[in-house]
Amino acid sequence: GQQVMQIPQYQHVQEGEDFTTYCNSSTTLSNIQWYKQRPGGHPVFLIQLVKSGEVKKQKRLTFQFGEAKKNSSLHITATQTTDVGTYFCANGFGNEKLTFGTGTRLTIIP
């Protein structure tokens, strides 16, 4: 079945440093969704990318979808303690199952 891998598995950064997580698939993806899950919490939808090469920004977060629609990245500029959590990419639309990536756990060193 389809697998979506994320790297790195863990990332520890000093507060104020940048952070990037990468999502890779062996097959072409119809879309990419990104979710954030705080420790002890539940996944919260951040954004969806659909078009090849698409780039979207949300304040300090930049999301990219690769030209071949097989990879995606989430970049956070100048991390803050509120960015702590696990970031998941996922593939699937509203009437399909979501296949989640393996996740990247971000911890911030104050």
Next chain:
Amino acid sequence: ETGVTQSPTHLIKTRGQQVTLRCSSQSGHNTVSWYQQALGQGPQFIFQYYREEENGRGNFPPRFSGLQFPNYSSELNVNALELDDSALYLCASSRGTENYGYTFGSGTRLTVV
């Protein structure tokens, strides 16, 4: 606009027992999906309901079953509980074919002893 609500929040069951978890979808959402998330793992798709019909199923045995009601709320039933069923069970609702993200509930933490 209310979000997705799940009950109970925590549950402890004995191996071999049966459990029912409940989910109320977000207003305006007609599709409900259930996910199992083991500690340190990503959510795994169990099944999805759309207009009261099962609309896809993941790699889970038949002892995992579900229902969706006319008001789009849903239940997840697990029979003959096993220790490995211990996990966070997440309900997510969406607007069906529209391209919006899923709204997840806070989950039910099930512990099987």
